[in-house]
Amino acid sequence: MxxxxxxxxxxxxxxxxxxxxxxxxxxxxxxxxxxxxxxxxxxxxxxxxxxxxxxxxxxxxxxxxxxxxxxxxxxxxxxxxxxxxxxxxxxxxxxxxxxxxxxxxxxxxxxxxxxxxxxxxxxxxxxxxxxxxxxxxxxxxxxxxxxxxxxxxxxxxxxxxxxxxxxxxxxxxxxxxxxxxxxxxxxxxxxxxxxxxxxxxxxxxQHPVSLSRRIPATNTTELMRADLIRRFGMSAPPGHDVDPTALQSFQHRGWCNFADAHTAKGDLGLGLRTFAGLLGRGPYRGRTLTKFAKSLVRRYIPND
CATH class of the missing domain: 3.90.550.10 (Spore Coat Polysaccharide Biosynthesis Protein SpsA; Chain A)
Structure with missing residues (x-):
């Protein structure tokens, strides 16, 4: 063996x-x-x-x-x-x-x-x-x-x-x-x-990614992250703690990138709804608005 x-x-x-x-x-x-x-x-x-x-x-x-x-x-x-x-x-x-x-x-x-x-x-x-x-x-x-x-x-x-x-x-x-x-x-x-x-x-x-590839309709990474936190909590094993501020920042970035991809190149309605949810929940509203504006520019003034 x-x-x-x-x-x-x-x-x-x-x-x-x-x-x-x-x-x-x-x-x-x-x-x-x-x-x-x-x-x-x-x-x-x-x-x-x-x-x-x-x-x-x-x-x-x-x-x-x-x-x-x-x-x-x-x-x-x-x-x-x-x-x-x-x-x-x-x-x-x-x-x-x-x-x-x-x-x-x-x-x-x-x-x-x-x-x-x-x-x-x-x-x-x-x-x-x-x-x-x-x-x-x-x-x-x-x-x-x-x-x-x-x-x-x-x-x-x-x-x-x-x-x-x-x-x-x-x-x-x-x-x-x-x-x-x-x-x-x-x-x-x-x-x-x-x-x-x-x-x-x-x-x-890493293989070249086709620009025409469909953007996923579901943010599987952030949904999985939320499920993992639900299952294992913020300290696993006990005494080894997740930084809540860092977690919040990573979650925001993941949803912001998802919203950006759809607003700029994919399902505009889904992108707008996701951005609206981020702005409604907070935090990082300034960061979200900046990303939103750049997404709209990329959609309507493509640089290619």
Whole structure:
């Protein structure tokens, strides 16, 4: 049984999957297996993922979405540690070794995540060659619920954790791919300590976004944040408190950005109603009015 199993959900990822799997296989920590869940791809994802390497297992299923694919992958593996890797991201070769050393040094911590770099797919040969120390960022380690409820610092492709924690918590929710991984990590942070390695160990690929893509009609991030606060409160575990002012600011920013997107480029009525609600509730009315004015300018005087 390998000590670490890396679960990679993949859908129509033939252009990226081989490089992603290779970055997992090229880890300086060798005791690993890669489990690729081919989620009903219509291209050659499964064939490109295998790499003719015995350490890679490809499981094909009908299309079920990211969260169900992650849950399927976890149900198929049995190892001391598990890790996630998205099908188009890249790992630094020292990632697993340094994360496992950190977790071994602190047996009362169950999750380890790392810094990452946003990446647009350009060649980055120097990334794998740069040395890493494995320095722990203490400000984002320990009981991080008060920080994670504000901003999702833990990129899924950066996280390694003990299989025992997965077994005790259950899997990802499968309601919304935009928030399912954040919900899982926040839920984990109420029960388990986290470690963060300060240096970037992941190239997080960002794809060009079509300007014509429909703006979501529901603010899933802020609705999830409100639900998490309802479920876990302002102190989880007790004594580790969320900053109420910071929370209010993050919530306002999230709703303001949602209102701005619709007022400027989407459903004008929804944008106006959301801005009206923010102005009616307060606080930050000055900030809201400024954003509102800029939204109207962007709608009626487009700069393109």
């Amino acid at each position: 390998p000590r670490v199993n890396i679960v990679i959900p993949a859908y129509n990822a033939e252009a990226f999957i081989a490089a992603t799997v290779r970055s997992a296989l090229d880890q300086t920590f060798p005791d690993l297996q890669v489990t690729v869940i081919d989620d009903g791809s219509k291209d050659a994802t499964a064939a490109h993922a295998a790499l003719n390497d015995a350490r890679v297992r490809v499981i094909s299923q009908e299309n079920r979405g990211m969260s169900r694919s992650r849950n399927r992958g976890m149900s198929e593996v049995d190892s001391e540690f598990v890790a996630l890797l998205d099908a188009d991201d890249i790992w630094h070769p020292e990632k697993l070794r340094l994360q496992l050393e950190a977790l071994q040094s602190r047996p009362d911590h169950d999750f380890c995540y790392t810094g990452f770099e946003v990446w647009h797919g350009e060649p980055r040969p120097e990334f794998a060659q740069q040395a890493r120390s494995g320095r722990i960022d203490e400000t984002l380690s320990g009981w991080i619920y008060p920080r994670l409820i504000l901003d999702n610092h833990a990129l899924p492709s950066s996280v390694v954790w003990r299989r025992s924690a997965w077994d005790s918590m259950g899997g990802f929710l499968t309601d919304n791919q935009q928030t399912d991984d954040w919900e899982y990590l926040v839920r984990a942070s109420t029960q388990h300590r986290f470690l963060r390695l300060a240096e970037p160990f992941v190239l997080y690929r």
